[in-house]
Amino acid sequence: MTAQLYGLAPPQRRLWHEYGRALLDLNTEMTVEVEGADEDRLRDAVQWVTGRHEVFRTSLTFLPGVSLPLQCVAAESSVRADVTCVEVGVHRLTIAAPAVLVDATSARLLFAEIVAAYDGGDCAQPLLQFLDVAEWLEEMAASTDADSGRAFWERNGWAPPPVASDSGAATQYAELHRSVPGARPLVESRAAGYDVPADLLVLAVWQLVVGAHLGRDGVTVGRVFDGRHLPELRDVLGRLDQLLPLPGVPRQGVPTGAVVAAVAAAVAEAAEWQDCYPGDAAAGVAAAGELDWSGRFGYGGLWSPVERPARGATFRLTAIRSHDGPCGLLLTGEWSADDLSLRLRYATSAADEQQAQRLLERLATALVGWPGDTNASVGNVPMIGPGELAAIRAVLAGRPAAVAPFQPVHRRFEAETRRNPRAVALRSRHGDVTFGALNRQANALAGKLLEAGTGPETVVALAVGRSAELILGLLAVLKAGAAFLPLDPAAPARRIQEQLTSAGVTLALAESGHERRLPAAVAVQPLQVDWYGCSPDAPDPHVPLQPRNLAYVLFTSGSTGTPNPVAVEHEQLAAYVTSVVDRLGLAGLTAATTAAPSSDLGYTAVFPPLCSGGTVAVLGAEALFDPAVFAVEVAALGVDVLKITPSHLQALLDGPDAARVLPRRLVVVGGERCPAELPARLALLAPHLRVVNHYGPTETTVGALTWADGDAASAGEIPIGLPLPHVVAGIIDDEVGIGRPAPWGGPGRLVLGGSGVARGYLGRPRLTATRFLPDPSSRLPGARVYDTGDRARLSVEGQVVFLGRTDDQVKVRGVRIEPGEVESALEQHPAVRRAVVMAAGDGAAASLVAHVVAVPGESLDPAELRDFLLDRLPEAMVPSVFNPVEQLPLLPSGKVDRQALPTLTGRCGTGESVPPETPMEQILAAMWEDVFGVAAVGIDDDFFRLGGHSLSATRIMSRIREVFGRTVDFPTFFARPTVRSLAAALVDGEEGPAVERTAELVLAVMTMDDDEVARWIEAPSSEGSPPWLSPRR
Template structure:
């Protein structure tokens, strides 16, 4: 699709309209004469290129039998403006008898000229000293057409006045557009406190020492108690911290001791790396090696990879230490923690996040959202600073979900309801599940619902608002915290556009740029470049990658000095809000987590039975997107289930593709690159696993198999097919529970559905043709390895 400002779909009969823009005398003279049509065509092509359309086919109406097109694939960014008209040539092309002249000028590319031509988006001519753009209002709205005409006139002036300037150096911004982009829609930074995260907590503790800071199960700890305990922990850790920002690896499940340790690390001057106990061993080893920590800390539930080298958190807390805080050596620019994310090189990369990245924004955000001591925040992620730091800096209470149950929609809904939680943060796919739970819909205190990580659909937003919740759609990154936000009032309409409205910058500078790094006009898609107080310090031990993505600010030098090139594509809407449109590369978001497909491909190619592999992100109605992997076998085909097990032993669960398929070869483009678009068509066929297909034999088995197949998006499944071997995950497990409950007419524990494992086991839960309920079949050792990663999220039963 050509990226025109606010291009609208066909809406019935064409309605012609003229948009005009004045031309300088030299520009008007240059666009007249014997080659006027070719010059106008070259002008249109340059503008469309700058709008993100590439070098397109443009029609010339001299004799009704010509197409102007690019003579070669040479880079016209370096072509002098005065030579642009000479860089195109005519080619005779008889029009089809039933075709309208040049209908596809805005959608055809040079390498694939259209066979049938339809209605043009515009025709261009010169009338005296004015440029006349005749356009169809059912294709291009009036306001956008007027701006197109002005942009064409601006380019015509540049060509006439500076014919030796190369096309890539032309600034395509009207003066009023530059004002909007750099001033009106990019407000200056607000002053912020020059403090660290633990200083914010200490200030709040001094104000409300008796208020509850953390609540976990039936245990509460007050601000004063948490302050004292973390002081003691900091003293115990001081001998290990050499200089401010030294890294400490911390591992353990979510509990009060874990968060006490975090505050203690900060107070001792260190930063930390969280090692999730659920990570597979090789991945944990990668993180430990890359972090190169000065110490390793573990709670009783920490990762086994740390071994005997780890210091026990409970033992350090029990030591007799001096009263009061240690000397505070940390500064706002000191590293608070390093967050490891998927890396395209095949190993994870660590994002260095200093204290100022959060302290610069916390008080601003608390003011915007009116968060204070009366608020209760749900903390359900392993480590989430949006959920952890907010309440502790504002006097509220963080309510900790039980470890292993943070992916159980019914448990979370009841916790939110019973604990009178006021503030939650979820990805859209989880919110859709929560909305099926009456406890969530009737939560008496819930007020704020923060949404991020996936595109927020208008239907979901409308349903949340209909329940009286304040919905805050956010755009945040590992490298840049909380870049944009949109707080939708209950009657706020959606944009109706192709993307997601993520609102306005929040104390961050945002620039939308074309591939050459130039600002794009309002309404034109561009890559998000962002900078400001919420920007990270780059990648741990990777100066090369940091220099590639963190660039000098060429648009507003020094304010801020550095911007991060995100790879995300967005456009400005007329009021200054941003509409997120997708990625400029292959990076994916799965269950709110960032995934570099290249990292998954690298791991797959490490299997001895795989010659080549490609991984793509494909749309999914339940999760927004899923990963699909295609492998070319090295000799004999490797069973899909073996590949899944191989990946599960090396990657986090969200990086294991939902679908894997063997192919004889990967489809290629003419350039030799993998044709990833051709791979995004997801097969609904049953994957090849290590159990033969067995037809369901009873009504209960047939019904259970039907439900399993529906949840997994497959045409059919066998009665003994393992749910997780077929591509199931924790979110689909909750979907399956809901489907089984509807069929059985009763509630089921998530652990029951997990243990059932196959359609045969699920049939017993339906009680349709199974009078007794024998114990669930124990999975094989290989299956257990695949399924054990999900088991950590369903242990502990499910009170009904």
């Protein structure tokens, strides 16, 4: 007789889709301690009870062509029951049954029936067998009566859906326990005050802990529902339990009472529709194999050990282990007399042991600290325990050396000069300058500045290019007691005027030719030096200075349309130099930088060498973007340390001999996110080279955190590291406020304190007050932290990892840009009604895209808009792409929906495009199209009007050298910025015919299919080319 086959019930089918065939190896297990029992009677009771229920004799069978198993009643039991004598008079009963058939509620019902059977009482025959229920549930789920329930779960199901793990290995789980002494009366009392069961209060607190762990609101957390809400199902043994999703709760701005009420309402609604949860919710990904459930969080509820007497014996149900749905983290709790034992089962892919311990500590802290007042703010619920808080502060606090008397950097330079006046302070292709010569020249120039009325709190501008004279100017201004403001000589005149006016500058040091960029209202002191002639023997000026006197002013992009003047004091600059020399081991080394004088990025390679007996290597401007010239200069100057942005370094590494552009000892990258592959690439090129990722906004003085390539890091990410000794960092819960740190591993807003925090924004107290905030953790009066606006987290290894911005600020090739400043400048154009500026691309390919709405009746010319901005902004802040739009997409709040705008790359537009004709023109156009990410480049399109810059030009020149074996230098490229003119230059001269022939061959290969390429590679060499090698027009 053929056994009747039944389909899986929806909870079973769902488990199958979620676990796959791994479900066959999972059991629901129950442990019972029995005192004073007769062992034979106990075994008989177990056998009799399990025999009453078909579910314990059910097995799964697989039919060809059927994706899901079917179930049928078999003769043999699927239950494994063991009775072990633990000690005299004490037995341990363990029962295990397949998890696909039996759930935790079944185990509790089974326990009650075994006790009753042992006691000899009457046990009524089960009203319903599970297979009957399974069939009924399947019919009900498919009926129209369940339409409302299905619609509910479509709105409230698990999101995002699970994805297949690419590890190929089954998920590994571990378990941790934590006892919370005395928690039971406290939690039960608090729950009564909120008019909910204790189980529900613990669920609400767990949802908040999970939200803090992930750093966001609305995190879905699953709760186990027993599927027996109908009276007919109350005593059914079988797989009815399932883990169902509940919507997340807010972590700020609402009272605790509202949070608990929201959780209670969500539980009630989910319970109402629990029978309608689709069993095939994960079917779409089940075929992918092992699924990654590390992002799912669950709650299995609270329970108390059950104790019942029977015929002189005492039965205690001490443990139940079930599998109600895979989770990255599953919390359960167990009451004892007055305590609460928390158990966290976690996937090792979702958390390690330390993270799991911290989660349990946070939950315990929040439960004990949960307020009795239902109107208390949920944001004030304590969550980080003393152990975790101490660990966070230990990692993020700097470790300053013994406090030394204040000594400004120029005084340290003077001390180095006295120590070794003949040591080389500056080195360039023009020769060496000793400490003694540099000091004498700086003293003489400082004397002239003092005669002109400079002193503490006055600002002197520097209109100087990349040269030894720049270093001289910096030292002279500091020696005169004033603060320096380095200008970008290439900046638009009106921007220079804005900066001079904002900083209150009346005097400037200027190299020959640069003085013409300065307004007439500013007095100019010429900066002309005969380094190798007879130096004046002027003594060191001794201008009295206080630690809080101004040292320099630098401008950063401003979101309101006006650049912000950052005021850095002597105390902060001196602290940075001391820390970075110690952390990076810079004493006595030769350092160089590619950074512009108007940026503090390069100060790592300027002040530390001068203050520690090292040498500043001054790279020529023509070397910065030509890998071949750069390599020659780095070698000639003996550069040990190079400070550079990652995108600039990657562009140089694309040259013909990448290893030669590297310094001898150390590369320090900063100014933008470091790609994960860069340190690995450098390790292959120069195994001896150290690589340091250096992070820090201008407002915290050059740099604040460092990570070195030998430090711990998770795969695929490069941290920004740990604070320098003079810095105290904090990652705060930006959903709550400045006074509350984010939990370890949770994302938050990065704030920086310590002795590197700048004075603020010069002359802008309101703006300063919004970003420079009182430090609630410091005992020092007036201590402040700078709110960086960056999101970060503390990694498992204890390193700070940069996650992105909390606002719209972007970095393009190391330049910090507030899109609002560019938008404000664009909206000054008479044809522009509204503009939104966004970043596109990464690294050397990073650029700005402007989405522009025209004034009605006006047309927009991208080339004209670019020229308009070049007259107002530095070139790095001018968008590469101008995208005309009729209107901007808006959010319900009325703000622009930036996510709805396309991330475009393209060209600025220079009129009608003429397509390339010759093979050389076609190849060059293809190179440009790849660099700019556009579909078509005309032969007369200007490279720089397309959005090109020095780094992208370096990429083009490297490709030309690689393909044609010809070197194009920067003067040639800048003089021939179109495909037509550059192609003509490449085929000119004696090598022209050979280059043209190479272009024809390259173009032919570019247009071949795979078969033709294979034939071409295998073809014997001959003077003529086969017909199929001819370029296709």
